[in-house]
Amino acid sequence: MSDRRTVGIDIGGTHLRGAVLVEGAHLTGLRRIELPRDPRSRLGLLLELCAALAPDTEAIGIAVAGVVTEGRLVESANSALPPVDIRTVVQDAVARPVRVINDAQAVGLAESRPQDGGPPPTGVTLVATVGTGIGGALIVDGGLVQGRGHAGEIGHLTVDRNGPQCPCGSRGCLELYSSGAALQRAADRLYPGRGIAALISLAEQGDTEARDAVWQSAEAFADGLNSVAAVVAPTRVILGGGVIARRGIVARMYAERLSSRRWLTDSILQFARSGDAAGVIGAAAAAESAI
Numbered sequence: 001m002s003d004r005r006t007v008g009i010d011i012g013g014t015h016l017r018g019a020v021l022v023e024g025a026h027l028t029g030l031r032r033i034e035l036p037r038d039p040r041s042r043l044g045l046l047l048e049l050c051a052a053l054a055p056d057t058e059a060i061g062i063a064v065a066g067v068v069t070e071g072r073l074v075e076s077a078n079s080a081l082p083p084v085d086i087r088t089v090v091q092d093a094v095a096r097p098v099r100v101i102n103d104a105q106a107v108g109l110a111e112s113r114p115q116d117g118g119p120p121p122t123g124v125t126l127v128a129t130v131g132t133g134i135g136g137a138l139i140v141d142g143g144l145v146q147g148r149g150h151a152g153e154i155g156h157l158t159v160d161r162n163g164p165q166c167p168c169g170s171r172g173c174l175e176l177y178s179s180g181a182a183l184q185r186a187a188d189r190l191y192p193g194r195g196i197a198a199l200i201s202l203a204e205q206g207d208t209e210a211r212d213a214v215w216q217s218a219e220a221f222a223d224g225l226n227s228v229a230a231v232v233a234p235t236r237v238i239l240g241g242g243v244i245a246r247r248g249i250v251a252r253m254y255a256e257r258l259s260s261r262r263w264l265t266d267s268i269l270q271f272a273r274s275g276d277a278a279g280v281i282g283a284a285a286a287a288e289s290a291i
């Protein structure tokens with residue numbers, strides 16, 4: 001192979017995305033597949049996509065929503081996958097080196113890449129992703145901070161200890177109030193059978209109840225990130241994930257409420273430049289370390 005080629009795959013709560021990254025810069029063959037509910041079927045689709053993208057590539061990177069330790073998915077509130085050694089399963093199936101990381105950390109890797117040949121970003125960057133759940137990553141002087149592996153799990157900040165039960169086992173986690181799943185629950189309550197797209201569309205049109213639902217989610221999101229910002233004092237805050245990538249009223253309201261918070265007023269607020277493909281790019285970049 002004349003060019004370095006790695007596979008990046010992003011396992012979200014509702015969709016599987018994958019592509020090939022050439023020379024760490026050019027993404028080709030991006031695929032987006034809706035995921036079934038059954039965990040075994042999800043794992044089967046992952047292996048099928050890996051096999052389809054693996055030819056003429058050197059390694060595979062996989063980003064997944066959940067806690068990842070040494071290639072193993074330890075727990076996940078949103079991927080509908082049980083604890084599984086993803087790295088071993090995929091390596092055995094496609095005979096390629098595999099690196100597995102948290103999906104929000106993958107977005108962090110994508111966003112911390114130098115732009116136009118320049119140096120990596122300096123200072124502290126806080127990445128927050130809004131998809132089915134809420135994830136986060138911390139970048140310091142261009143390097144990903146992982147701690148014991150799960151650094152950045154901002155979706156599981158407790159914002160109401162008397163709140164509803166979260167799939168993670170705690171109560172009142174941030175993602176119960178501000179994630180795509182939270183917006184879907186609001187849509188089901190206000191407009192049964194019409195879905196999150198209807199909620200967002202009605203909010204854009206000025207519907208009071210729909211706008212209030214988005215506003216309440218944005219307020220909770222801003223409160224959660226403001227608490228994180230009080231500790232890490234980010235130079236930049238980057239918003240990513242599937243819900244934010246749609247832009248529109250949700251992205252606008254979330255960004256607006258963030259900019260109003262005490263510990264975020266001096267931070268540079270940006271949307272992920274890679275959009276919905278950020279997780280794929282970050283996973284493929286992580287795969288380079290497995291070569």
